[in-house]
Amino acid sequence: xxxxTQTPRNRITKTGKRIMLECSQTKGHDRMYWYRQxxxxxxxxxxxxxxxxxxxxxxxxxxxxxxxxxxxxxSLSLESAxxxxxALYFCATSDRLYYQPQHFGDGTRLSIL
Amino acid sequence: xxxxTQPNSMESNEEEPVHLPCNHSTISGxxxxxxxxxxxxxxxxxxxxxxxxxxxxxxxxxxxxxDRKSSTLILHRATLRDxxxxxxxxxxxxxxxxxxxxxxxxxxxx
Numbered sequence: 001x002x003x004x005t006q007t008p009r010n011r012i013t014k015t016g017k018r019i020m021l022e023c024s025q026t027k028g029h030d031r032m033y034w035y036r037q038x039x040x041x042x043x044x045x046x047x048x049x050x051x052x053x054x055x056x057x058x059x060x061x062x063x064x065x066x067x068x069x070x071x072x073x074x075s076l077s078l079e080s081a082x083x084x085x086x087a088l089y090f091c092a093t094s095d096r097l098y099y100q101p102q103h104f105g106d107g108t109r110l111s112i113l
Numbered sequence: 114x115x116x117x118t119q120p121n122s123m124e125s126n127e128e129e130p131v132h133l134p135c136n137h138s139t140i141s142g143x144x145x146x147x148x149x150x151x152x153x154x155x156x157x158x159x160x161x162x163x164x165x166x167x168x169x170x171x172x173x174x175x176x177x178x179x180d181r182k183s184s185t186l187i188l189h190r191a192t193l194r195d196x197x198x199x200x201x202x203x204x205x206x207x208x209x210x211x212x213x214x215x216x217x218x219x220x221x222x223x
Contacts, residue, residue, distance in 0.1 A: 004156075033210070042200075042213030043157070058210060090156045098206050099145040099164070104156030 003027045006091050006105035014113050019078040021108050023091030032074040033092040033102065034058075034066060036085075043090060049074055050096075081112045117201045122218045125191050133186040133217055135201030140181050144205045148175065148186045149213075150197040157200070157213070160186065196221045 004025045013019055023032065030051050035043040035058075045058030047066040055068055063085060067075045078085055088109055092102040118136040125131045137146065148160040161168055161175045163184075168175040174187040188195055200216040 035210075042215070043211065045210035048209050056209070092156075092211075099162065099204055101147060101149075101159035101162060102157075102211055103159060106154075107156050 002105065004091055004093055004103055004105040006089075006108050008108060009106065010109045012111045012113065013081055015082055017081050017112075019081050019110065021076045021089055021091075021110070023074045023076070023105060025072050025091075025093045025103075027093050027103060028071075029093035029095055029103075030071065031094045031096065032068065033094070034064075034074070034076045035090045035092065036060070037088040037090060037107075046076065046089075078110075083112050086110060086112045117203060117214055119199070119201055119214065119217045121215065122220070124220045124222065126222045127193060128190055131188040131191045131195070131219065131221075133188075133199050133201075133219065134183065135185070136183045137201070137203055138182045140203055141205060144203040146175065146177060146181075146184050147202045147204050147211070148173070149200045149202065149211070150195075151200070151216075152194075152197045157211075158197075160199070162204070191221050193221050193223065195219065 007022045033048045034046040037043045044060050046064050049055045049068045052068050065077045088107045090107045091105045094100050094102040145162050147162040149157040151157045161173050163175045176185045198216040198218050200213050
């Protein structure tokens with residue numbers, strides 16, 4: 001089983017719908033992250049969480065919200081999806097020390113029509 | 114975030130070594146050098162990281178210049194599965210995000 005699991009892997013939905021992307025990890029890491037990747041571009045940070053009670057906005061948080069239900073679970077919600085939120089979404093985890101690597105899930109491909 | 118510079122693309126042959134360069138002339142003393150790769154339709158995968166000394170793991174080796182202004186990721190014996198985009202990233206204290214540049218697209222010929 002993968003250490004970082006994202007569900008669903010693919011989703012097609014309509015403008016205005018509420019969408020939730022889920023991430024769970026078995027690595028025991030405190031820190032979790034949500035990124036999005038657009039074609040030809042690098043990853044951009046949406047939100048990150050240092051633990052269940054510590055959630056922080058990243059560089060592109062507008063239009064998104066998150067929930068850290070447990071150490072192992074971190075969900076990303078699009079309250080009212082719009083077409084320019086069509087992208088690949090990745091969840092990642094890391095240990096506490098800043099130089100430790102991040103470990104990524106396989107991503108959710110989200111299309112908003 | 115300190116900037117890294119990598120070639121846009123490189124090509125190599127299967128079973129040969131590959132040396133992927135990265136320049137980071139503005140690196141600070143506490144920046145770690147990280148390498149990730151991203152295979153098609155997958156999330157980024159951690160490869161290796163180091164601070165000053167050369168590092169080896171089961172996937173690759175990382176050679177860091179003495180002045181730390183450049184580094185080289187070495188794949189000792191490339192396979193077709195190593196075809197991916199490779200990213201060199203500097204990770205400093207307080208930086209929560211990984212800044213992925215354009216990376217180097219590595220093609221492996223059979």
